[in-house]
Amino acid sequence: MEKIQRETLDSLFHPENVAVVGASANPGKLGHMCISSVTSGGFQGKIFTVNPSSAGGHIMGAPCYAAIDDLPEAVQLFIFAIPHNRIEDALIAAARKGAKGAVVFAGGFKETGAEGEDLQNRIRYVADTHGIKIIGPNCAGTLNPHHGLNATFIFPGFKFKKGGVAVVSQSGGTSGAILNSMIDSNVGLSKLVSIGNRVNLDFAEMIDYLGDDPATRVICLFIEGIDAARNFFETAKKVSRKKPILAYQAGFAASSKVLALSHTGSMSESEDVYRSALAQAGVLLLNDIEEMVDTAKGLSMCEPIEGSGAAILTHSAGPAIIISDTVESGGGRVADFSTENKRLLLEFIPRFSNPINPLDMFAHAHLDTTLYLKSLDVALSQPDIHIACACYIPNMGEEYRFPAREYADIAHKHHKPAILAYQAGFAASSKVLALS
C-alpha cells in the first residue's frame, strides 16, 4: 500500500478530531444516534457538530456550528448523518476544511438505479480529487475502539472491548449482527468497517491496510459480492500469509442476487467458483456468523499453530466426537499418543479410560479437573501434537471451577496453543458468573 494512501486511512481510523454533520438533539433521529455513538466511544480528540438549528450551542456536549465552513479548525474525519441529496455539497465543503476521511450513512446511491449511480460517481470524483477516503455510502460506519472512535449510528452508548479482530462487512445490518455475536462471546474488536457501496474503499484496500495494522490479528469479512475480483484475490493471497482472513459469504441464492444488486450494486458468482477462489487466496470460508466469530476468537487469542496435530481432552465423549469431526474436516489430524505418553497417561487416568486420542477421562475429570492439566502436559510434550482442545460441560448452577489459568500456563510452557470449549449456554454461564 502506498504511503500516502496509508496515511489517509490512518486519519480515517485514528483521526485527531471529528465533525458530525447533521447531529441532532432529538432522540430517535439518525443524527442523534450518531452523535450518541461518537461521544460515548471514549474519543480523546475534539468533537464538532454541524446543524443550523442548534448553531452556537452544544449537542451532547459537542459545540455546534451552522455550516461546515464555520468550523473553527481543520477536521480530519467527517461523519455525515444527512440525506443523500446533500452529501455532494457537504463533501466539497469538508474538503475545504481539510477532510481526510468521510463516513456516509445515507442510502439513495448506486443501489437505487441510474440516477443514484450518477450521484455516487459525482461523490467519488469529489473524494478522489481531494484525496478523501469514503466509508459508504449506504453503510453503518466504522469503529476503532483502540482510538475511542465510534463513527456508527447503531451502537449508541456502547463501549466496545479492544481486541485483535477486525470486521469488514458489506452490509450495515450484518455488521450489527456480527458485533452482537462478538459481544456475546467477549471478543475484542480492532476495527469495524461497514463498507457499503464502496465509493473508493473496497475489500482489497481494507484487507491491505489491516494486514499491516498492528492492532489487528485476524480479519473477518462479510461478503455479498465482489466487484474488483482480481485485486481482491491478489491482496487476500498476500495478506493471508501474514494473518488469518476469515469470510462468511452470502448471496448465492437466485433471489439474493437480485437484492445484492439493488443493495450495494454487486453481483455474486456461483458458490463453487467463489469457494475455490477464496480457498486459493488463503481465505477460510465459514458457514455462519457465529462460526466466524468463534474462529476469530480462537485465532486472535492463540499462538500461531505450527502443524496439524491435535489432542482432544474430555470428560464426555459426545462433544469430543464433534470436535474430532471439526478437526479432521478442516484438514487437521487427531494424532496418536506415543507409547511413552500412553504409559504416562495410564498413571493417572481413571480405570476403564483408554489412553487414546481423543482422551475421554469420564466424569472423573469433571469432579477432578486436575486430570485436564496432567493430560494437557503429556499431550503437548509430544512433538507431533501442535494444539490441544479440552471440552468441559459445567452442570447447571455449578460454580466456575475449571482451572483455566493453570491450563493456559501449561500451554505457554510448551509454546503451543490450547483451547477450552466450555460448553455452557449464555444463560448457564451467566448463572455460573452470578454464583461465583
Place this chain on the structure above:
Amino acid sequence: MEKIQRETLDSLFHPENVAVVGASANPGKLGHMCISSVTSGGFQGKIFTVNPSSAGGHIMGAPCYAAIDDLPEAVQLFIFAIPHNRIEDALIAAARKGAKGAVVFAGGFKETGAEGEDLQNRIRYVADTHGIKIIGPNCAGTLNPHHGLNATFIFPGFKFKKGGVAVVSQSGGTSGAILNSMIDSNVGLSKLVSIGNRVNLDFAEMIDYLGDDPATRVICLFIEGIDAARNFFETAKKVSRKKPILAYQAGFAASSKVLALSHTGSMSESEDVYRSALAQAGVLLLNDIEEMVDTAKGLSMCEPIEGSGAAILTHSAGPAIIISDTVESGGGRVADFSTENKRLLLEFIPRFSNPINPLDMFAHAHLDTTLYLKSLDVALSQPDIHIACACYIPNMGEEYRFPAREYADIAHKHHKPAILAYQAGFAASSKVLALS
C-alpha cells in the same frame, strides 16, 4: 408401538413415584446432584431415597431407606446413582418392587470392553425378563418438564420450560450442551432422553413413542452412530410424516469412530451414506447444535407450512440475503410478488425501495415498524406465499419496539406462519430487556 410397551414407557416418563438409589446429602457427589435435580423439578408424586448411611432420615426432604427391599410401596421409576458393579443386584431388587423403568447413569459397561459388555448383557436380561425399560447406562438421564420429572444429575435446581421440543441424545454431555442452547433461546422442552449405551431403548423406540406423544411437536436427535439401522430408518420414515425429526450427526471423522466405539459402542458409517439415508427417511440433518435448536424452535411454534413460497421483509439487505440463501438451499422459493401486490406495496414502501421479494424497506422500516405489518399483510395475501420471515436488527440499547403481537395476529389471520429474526445477540437482548 405395542400397547404394553407404550404403557411401560409412559411409566418411565410419567411415573407415579420415584426412588433415587444412592442419593447423597454430600454436595459434590453424583448422588447429591441427582436428588437435587429430582426434588427441584416440581414432581408431584412421592420421592424415596435409598442409602444405608442415611436410613431412617431424609435426604433433601425425601425419606431414606437402607435398601430397595425396605421401600414402603411399589415404585415405578428407579434412578440409580450407584457404580456399575452394583447395578445388576439393584435392578433385581427394583424388579421385586414393581419397577417399570430405570435410569442408569454409571459408565463401565459395553464401552469399556468385553467384561463391561458381559455386565451390560446381564442387565438387559434382568430388565427384559421383568419388563423394565432402561435409560442408559452411561447417560445423563431423562427429563419431562410436563410431569415435573428431572431424572438427571446435570441440571440440579433448574426448572425447565415446558414446550414441544423432544431431545434424544446418545451423549450425556451433548444433552447438556443442547439443553443449554435451548435455555438461551427460550425453547420449551417436552422430553429429554439421554439414551447412552441403549440396553433396551434405542433411537427407534424413542422416535416411535415421541411420534405419538401429544406433548411433542418436534423431535431432535444427537446421533453418534446407529446400530439397528433398518429399524431406525423405517421408524423415522413413518414418524417424520407426522411430525418433524431433526438430527445433528457427529462421528464422521476417523478418530471419532474409535471414540464412538469405545463410548456407547456403535460404529458410524460414511457421511454420504448417512446423509442420503436420513434424507430418505424424512430426517432433516442440521450442521450444528445451535442450528438444530433454532430450527426446532421455529417448527415447534409455527403452524405447518403448506408450500415452499417464502416472503422476506427487511430494513437491511445483508441479513435478508442470508435468509434468501437459507430458503433456497433448503428447497424453498423466494416468490415473486404479484402485479397487484407490487401496486399495493408501492402505496407505502419508502422512495427508492423496490417492490420485489426480498422486500428491503431500508432504515425507514427500522424507524416505522408498521411497515413490517403492512407488507406482511400484503405478502401473506398471495396464495403462492406460504411463510414470511421478517428480520430486524435493534440498535444497541434500543427499547424493544418491534410489534411482535400485531405481526403474529396478521399471520394468524392468514393461517400462515411468520417468523421474526430479531438479530440481537444475547447480551444485547438482555440489555433491551433490562431497559424495557
